[in-house]
Every structure is written in C-alpha cells, then in structure tokens.
Amino acid sequence: MGDVVKYQALGNDYLIVDPRGGGTDLGTEPAPAAVRLLCDRHRGVGADGLLLGPLNEPRPGAAAALRIFNADGSACGMSGNGLRMFALYLGERYVPEWRTGTPFTVRTPGGDAQVRITDAADGRVRVDMGRAxxxxxxxxxxxxxxxxxxxxxxxxxxxxxxxxxxxxxxxxxxxxxxxxxxxxxxxxxxxxxxxxxxxxxxxxxxxxxxxxxxxxxxxxxxxxxxxxxxxxxxxxxxxxxxxxxxxxxxxxxxxxxxxxxxxxxxxxxxx
Structure with a gap:
C-alpha cells in the first residue's frame, strides 16, 4: 500500500496515501471500492475521505499535485480541511522551509490553492480557496x-x-x-x-x-x-x-x- 497516515481538522478526518512513500496499488485513479474500503470505519481504517499525494516531487517553486476522494469513492475537487492537512504533511515530510511560513501551492482538480503554514507547532494553516x-x-x-x-x-x-x-x-x-x-x-x-x-x-x-x-x-x-x-x-x-x-x-x-x-x-x- 505504501505510506498511509491519518490527519484530522476540527474532527473532519482524512487518510493521506502517499504514492511517493512506497509502493501503492491505488494508482492515480483509485477504484471507488478501494477508497470506500479504506474509509470504512468498521472494515477499513476509517475516514471522511482520502488524500492521494503528492503525485509529483514536492519542491519550492512547483505546485504539489493532489487528488481528493470522498468516503463514498467519488472524486472531490477541493477541500479546505483536506488542504490544511496535506500542507502540514508536506511540510513535515518533504520541504522543511514550508513549515516556517513560506507560501506554496497545492494543485487540485478544483484549482490551485496557495497555502501557508502559519504555526507548525499548533498545526495552523492558511488556505487561499480562490473566488466564489x-x-x-x-x-x-x-x-x-x-x-x-x-x-x-x-x-x-x-x-x-x-x-x-x-x-x-x-x-x-x-x-x-x-x-x-x-x-x-x-x-x-x-x-x-x-x-x-x-x-x-x-x-x-x-x-x-x-x-x-x-x-x-x-x-x-x-x-x-x-x-x-x-x-x-x-x-x-x-x-x-x-x-x-x-x-x-x-x-x-x-x-x-x-x-x-x-x-x-x-x-x-x-x-
């Protein structure tokens, strides 16, 4: 499966499946049944959704690609809570300077979002969601x-x-x-x-x-x-x-x- 970790934001929890952390059978278009099983709170790990990424090498100056899936297996274009969780994961796992407040971009099917970790110790993140x-x-x-x-x-x-x-x-x-x-x-x-x-x-x-x-x-x-x-x-x-x-x-x-x-x-x- 590769690396799987769970984050939560205000009680809204997501699994982060990192295809760069090891082999994963999900691919970039995971089968809805696989997502549902992982998110099932009785038969799987349990979560409100799944974050698949980073899909490319996270580095300063480049957008980190992310796919978001709902617990029912359907694709999700954007998630404010999910972006905060993913931003913390990237800062903790890949680019230390992002933990110090340097803005960076996460690319989702719903559009690019600029994020900034404002307080890494407290897990506080600012997310630009774009225009309504x-x-x-x-x-x-x-x-x-x-x-x-x-x-x-x-x-x-x-x-x-x-x-x-x-x-x-x-x-x-x-x-x-x-x-x-x-x-x-x-x-x-x-x-x-x-x-x-x-x-x-x-x-x-x-x-x-x-x-x-x-x-x-x-x-x-x-x-x-x-x-x-x-x-x-x-x-x-x-x-x-x-x-x-x-x-x-x-x-x-x-x-x-x-x-x-x-x-x-x-x-x-x-x-």
Whole structure:
C-alpha cells in the first residue's frame, strides 16, 4: 500500500496515501471500492475521505499535485480541511522551509490553492480557496427551492455557489441537528443538482460571527468543513450580512475566513 497516515481538522478526518512513500496499488485513479474500503470505519481504517499525494516531487517553486476522494469513492475537487492537512504533511515530510511560513501551492482538480503554514507547532494553516462563483447568474441570488415531503419546509430559500465544489447555503434564525438531517439530503440531491451539492445551514450571530452546520453530498453530516465555512462566509458577505472577516463556528470547532476586496476567499484553522 505504501505510506498511509491519518490527519484530522476540527474532527473532519482524512487518510493521506502517499504514492511517493512506497509502493501503492491505488494508482492515480483509485477504484471507488478501494477508497470506500479504506474509509470504512468498521472494515477499513476509517475516514471522511482520502488524500492521494503528492503525485509529483514536492519542491519550492512547483505546485504539489493532489487528488481528493470522498468516503463514498467519488472524486472531490477541493477541500479546505483536506488542504490544511496535506500542507502540514508536506511540510513535515518533504520541504522543511514550508513549515516556517513560506507560501506554496497545492494543485487540485478544483484549482490551485496557495497555502501557508502559519504555526507548525499548533498545526495552523492558511488556505487561499480562490473566488466564489455564484450561480446561476454570477451574483448572489436567493432562490426558492420546492421540497416535497419536507414538512414545514416545503419551500426553502437557498444561495448556490461554486468554490472548488458546488455549495448550497441556507440562512436560518436557528440551526439544529433535526433541521440538518431533515433538509440536508433533500437539498444535497435535489433534481436541480444532478451531481449533488454540499449544503451549509447558517445562522448569522453578528457581523463577525457565523454558526453553521454542514451536510456533505458524499458524507452526510460532518463536524466541520473548511470549504463549507468559506462558502457560508462568501454567501453571507455577498448578501451584506457580515463584514469581510468572520469567525465561522461549527460543531467540530472554528475557522477564520476572510473575503478580500478582489473576492478571493481564505480560511485559517488548525489540523
């Protein structure tokens, strides 16, 4: 198999399978069944997903290539928590200068992300997630979505955007586990999203703080999501609900998210 290690960020855990650390049977396009088995918490190692990399030699000045897979075996374009874990792994295993704050780039199918280890001892990493692309018209549009059989929520107002992967943000005055488990699957696999979408349920606590809960299309309810935190902050900022710098609080912990004047979104948290 080669080297396999597990990292976690705010309770969201990933396996890192390093094809450069030894022989691996997964290849660069691992069979979904193999990923599912590795991520199975009863028959495998257990994880919310798998990070396959580095796929090239990590060195200063070059982007380190990474493939990301969900626990169900499907490919994932981008993961904020996953990028923080992978950044720490690269700094610890391959390029010591990256542990001292030198920025570097990780290349994913969802785009290039610049990362910086701001505190190696604390596992704190800053990730530039790029610009959010709101759908369908490029602006932050609130859309009413009908949900048959959703009880009191037969119509839910959402904001859709793409940030490496698709996201659907739902603003509510209160967010609890019952709401997430009732509406999460219905929105994640609504007919308007044939390939699925990650759903963020958001309570605006104040201009600098968001409380969110996340239902991922491939993993269900998760304790935290770096990408979900960025999507929630991007949508809240676009709607004028928060300022450019916010703390996003999740059941697994919190991250800081910043929206730059040019629209680029970055998050800082631990792994």
């Amino acid at each position: 692309r709101f759908t369908p018209d490029g602006g932050a549009t609130a859309t009413a979505v009908p949900l048959a059989g959703a009880g009191p929520d037969d119509e839910v107002t959402v904001t859709d955007l793409h940030l490496g992967v698709p996201h659907t943000v739902v603003f509510r005055d209160a967010v609890d586990d019952e709401l997430v488990r009732r509406l999460g699957p219905a929105l994640a696999w609504h007919p308007r999203h044939p390939a699925g979408t990650n759903v963020e349920f958001v309570r605006v606590r104040d201009r600098r703080t968001l409380d969110i809960a996340v239902w991922e299309r491939a993993a269900g309810a998760v304790p935290a999501s770096g990408g979900g935190a960025c999507a929630a902050a991007a949508a809240a900022h676009a709607h004028g609900l928060v300022g450019p710098d916010v703390t996003v609080r999740m059941p697994g912990g919190e991250v800081g998210v910043s929206v730059a004047p040019d629209g680029r979104i970055s998050s800082t948290g631990t792994a």
